[in-house]
Amino acid sequence: MDLDYSKDQQTFRADAREWLQQNVPATALESFDTAEGAKQHREWEARLNAGGWAMVPWPVEYGGRGANLLEWLIFEEEYYRAGAPKRINQNGIFLLGPTIMEYGTPEQKARFLPKMASSEEVWAQGWSEPNAGSDMANIQATAFRDGDHFVLNGQKTWASRGAFADWLFGMFRTDPESERHRGLTFILVPLDLPGITVRPIEQLDGLAGFAEVFFDDVRVPVEHQLGEQGKGWSVAMATAGFERGLMLRSPARFQATAKRLVELARLHVDSIEPSVRDEVTRCWIAAEAYTLDTHRTVSRLLADGKIGAEASLNKIFWSELDLRMHELALEILGDRGELRPEAPAAGDVGSWLDGYLFALSGPIYAGTNEIQRNIIAERILGLPR
Amino acid sequence: MDFRFDEDQELLQNTVREFLQTEVTPGSVRTLWETETGRSPELWKQLAEIGLPGLLVPEQHDGMGMGEEEMVLLIEEAGRAALAEPVIATAAVAVPLLAELGGALANEWLPKIAAGEAVVAVGHPVSPFVEDAHVADLLLLPDGTGALHAVTRDAADVTAQPSNDPSRRIATVEFDASESTRAAHGDEASRLLAAALDRGALACAAGALGVCDRLIGLAAEYAGERKQFGKPIGSFQAVKHMLANVKVKLEYARPLVQRAAHSVANDASARDVHVSMAKLAACEAATSGAKVALQAHGAIGYTWEQDLHLWMRRAWSFDHAWGRSPFHLGRVREALFTGALPIGPGTTFRGDA
Numbered sequence: 024m025d026l027d028y029s030k031d032q033q034t035f036r037a038d039a040r041e042w043l044q045q046n047v048p049a050t051a052l053e054s055f056d057t058a059e060g061a062k063q064h065r066e067w068e069a070r071l072n073a074g075g076w077a078m079v080p081w082p083v084e085y086g087g088r089g090a091n092l093l094e095w096l097i098f099e100e101e102y103y104r105a106g107a108p109k110r111i112n113q114n115g116i117f118l119l120g121p122t123i124m125e126y127g128t129p130e131q132k133a134r135f136l137p138k139m140a141s142s143e144e145v146w147a148q149g150w151s152e153p154n155a156g157s158d159m160a161n162i163q164a165t166a167f168r169d170g171d172h173f174v175l176n177g178q179k180t181w182a183s184r185g186a187f188a189d190w191l192f193g194m195f196r197t198d199p200e201s202e203r204h205r206g207l208t209f210i211l212v213p214l215d216l217p218g219i220t221v222r223p224i225e226q227l228d229g230l231a232g233f234a235e236v237f238f239d240d241v242r243v244p245v246e247h248q249l250g251e252q253g254k255g256w257s258v259a260m261a262t263a264g265f266e267r268g269l270m271l272r273s274p275a276r277f278q279a280t281a282k283r284l285v286e287l288a289r290l291h292v293d294s295i296e297p298s299v300r301d302e303v304t305r306c307w308i309a310a311e312a313y314t315l316d317t318h319r320t321v322s323r324l325l326a327d328g329k330i331g332a333e334a335s336l337n338k339i340f341w342s343e344l345d346l347r348m349h350e351l352a353l354e355i356l357g358d359r360g361e362l363r364p365e366a367p368a369a370g371d372v373g374s375w376l377d378g379y380l381f382a383l384s385g386p387i388y389a390g391t392n393e394i395q396r397n398i399i400a401e402r403i404l405g406l407p408r
Numbered sequence: 409m410d411f412r413f414d415e416d417q418e419l420l421q422n423t424v425r426e427f428l429q430t431e432v433t434p435g436s437v438r439t440l441w442e443t444e445t446g447r448s449p450e451l452w453k454q455l456a457e458i459g460l461p462g463l464l465v466p467e468q469h470d471g472m473g474m475g476e477e478e479m480v481l482l483i484e485e486a487g488r489a490a491l492a493e494p495v496i497a498t499a500a501v502a503v504p505l506l507a508e509l510g511g512a513l514a515n516e517w518l519p520k521i522a523a524g525e526a527v528v529a530v531g532h533p534v535s536p537f538v539e540d541a542h543v544a545d546l547l548l549l550p551d552g553t554g555a556l557h558a559v560t561r562d563a564a565d566v567t568a569q570p571s572n573d574p575s576r577r578i579a580t581v582e583f584d585a586s587e588s589t590r591a592a593h594g595d596e597a598s599r600l601l602a603a604a605l606d607r608g609a610l611a612c613a614a615g616a617l618g619v620c621d622r623l624i625g626l627a628a629e630y631a632g633e634r635k636q637f638g639k640p641i642g643s644f645q646a647v648k649h650m651l652a653n654v655k656v657k658l659e660y661a662r663p664l665v666q667r668a669a670h671s672v673a674n675d676a677s678a679r680d681v682h683v684s685m686a687k688l689a690a691c692e693a694a695t696s697g698a699k700v701a702l703q704a705h706g707a708i709g710y711t712w713e714q715d716l717h718l719w720m721r722r723a724w725s726f727d728h729a730w731g732r733s734p735f736h737l738g739r740v741r742e743a744l745f746t747g748a749l750p751i752g753p754g755t756t757f758r759g760d761a
Contacts, residue, residue, distance in 0.1 A: 024477055024670050025410045026757050032409065036754070093409055100753035275753035282752035285744055292745065304741040307751065308664070308685045314756045315663035318411040326412070336659050339652075393645070399655055400648030404628040407643045 056230035064111035068142030086140030115146035149193025166195035185234025186223035207255035267338035274314035281310035342385030428489035456524025469518035480614035487618025492575035502528035573721035608730035661689035684736035694723035
């Protein structure tokens with residue numbers, strides 16, 4: 024066990040810190056779930072990319088920095104430490120990108136990854152359908168082959184970033200006789216094709232964070248199929264693994280929230296119950312545990328290990344920690360916990376309320392926590408289906 | 409940066425696991441429960457042959473000369489096997505304490521411990537009870553002034569305090585403190601006692617991991633076999649989810665224990681906080697594992713005859729020994745609320761060296 028950073032890693036951290044200090048916008052950007060905010064976030068991503076920091080763990084030829092996963096964790100720590108903007112293209116860079124890296128052809132990698140890294144092309148995810156939520160194998164949208172095109176019909180829903188994205192990835196049934204997990208194909212779809220209708224949906228926070236997407240005889244070239252035809256399920260499982268695990272939710276995010284929570288509790292220490300201090304302490308410990316566990320995973324991956332069903336452990340842990348931290352913050356804020364930041368009496372309520380509303384989605388997206396618990400019980404503990 | 413146990417360490421863990429699987433069974437644990445001491449000198453001698461009591465004994469005193477990283481892996485196995493021998497008292501706590509005291513005490517007792525010929529118990533102000541005092545050849549005990557004394561058992565008054573776990577033998581100990589018994593005082597004694605507490609708590613955390621893993625395993629096995637309503641009860645989501653919850657607790661306690669071991673071995677500045685985080689998380693995982701495993705077993709788990717309670721009792725014992733949860737939570741809370749600890753992204757591995 025070696026818990027010291029090497030000289031190179033320290034230099035990497037210092038470089039990241041310096042660049043972020045000079046470049047992170049002084050005032051917070053608007054939410055990327057608004058038209059204006061989406062524009063601001065694309066500009067930020069372009070700047071990040073120009074500085075070479077958009078996708079640090081990717082190879083240089085695909086718009087990355089050629090760093091390893093440990094350096095990526097260091098970058099994430101510095102990114103959250105600097106209070107830098109959220110990543111509008113997270114569906115692309117953290118979920119689809121690594122999947123293309125694993126399943127894409129050389130042509131697909133060259134075509135999609137650089138523009139993903141720069142967020143010139145922002146991605147929406149098309150997992151769910153009206154009748155395929157937790158039961159994702161029940162997908163009904165079809166993509167039947169016609170010459171060198173697929174013809175897409177059907178509907179996706181809860182497509183995150185769908186309102187302002189350029190592309191969507193998702194699974195479509197390419198074999199009309201198939202059932203459940205079989206006969207599905209993972210397809211990449213430009214959202215500006217004829218026959219596509221995107222209808223934004225307002226989320227709990229009132230913003231258009233996701234959308235319904237309708238496909239009416241949409242023609243997509245076959246070279247936009249990722250992985251083999253009919254083998255979309257295994258491609259999607261890789262993507263879901265990244266979504267539940269360390270790529271989408273790096274520990275720095277929760278350490279930053281835990282730090283703000285501890286600072287809030289310190290500030291209000293005289294007015295809070297001792298039990299609240301205890302709970303805040305437990306949250307901070309949990310954020311550290313998540314950080315340590317991620318470093319353990321990354322150490323293993325760097326030594327050629329693989330991630331499997333344990334991504335489900337991660338997903339439960341970070342989503343419930345995030346929610347608990349926000350609940351506690353609102354409890355500490357007391358009567359002001361229900362106020363919008365613009366309320367005259369808001370004081371230091373900050374973004375806790377919006378954060379709470381967002382945290383409520385954590386146990387739902389990327390596969391509900393109930394599904395994750397089933398996966399743990401069946402695949403890790405060996406319980407019968 | 410490489411946050412993994414190395415191959416040699418894992419090999420050592422597997423060796424001890426295999427040894428304990430053969431030599432320590434629920435039946436043998438129960439047999440010891442019925443004896444006066446609850447301890448087996450023969451088993452202790454066997455454990456010495458595979459190097460367990462002498463793991464931390466320096467090589468010049470005939471030991472293995474290893475550190476806490478190896479120790480936590482082996483104590484996890486002791487927990488998995490529900491081993492009752494005084495591994496924590498003697499191997500994890502007394503040995504490094506004697507090594508730090510040095511001199512005649514170290515010269516006399518360390519080789520005997522490594523050879524499996526002596527048991528040494530350690531008292532601490534964190535608890536009124538001393539574990540394994542009844543079989544200890546030597547007792548290292550604090551007095552009311554914070555000084556540390558070395559007393560042989562015949563010079564002490566040991567009163568057994570039967571506990572909830574027949575494997576956990578604890579006692580109150582009285583002795584006459586004098587110049588001749590005093591081994592350390594003042595700052596040195598405080599430093600040694602603080603280190604002993606952290607080592608004891610770390611060892612309990614490691615043991616709790618093994619106990620929790622075993623409890624989950626027993627419950628999953630039972631739930632996979634026991635049928636009601638025509639199917640295994642483990643196919644019901646209510647049963648699956650409660651076991652999955654314990655698995656989550658266990659897997660996130662594990663890296664805390666791993667890091668605390670590194671911090672103790674390297675005397676890191678935040679050693680005490682790291683140990684408390686580990687003890688708290690691992691014991692919570694184990695005690696919730698005890699509850700959930702019992703629930704999964706239903707009435708059969710509530711019997712003395714079923715072996716489940718061997719591990720349930722170990723979970724409760726580890727929770728009680730070397731500082732209960734409120735103590736450890738309090739140590740972390742104080743460090744957080746006084747601002748003594750740097751927190752936030754990028755601070756996790758600072759000051760570990």
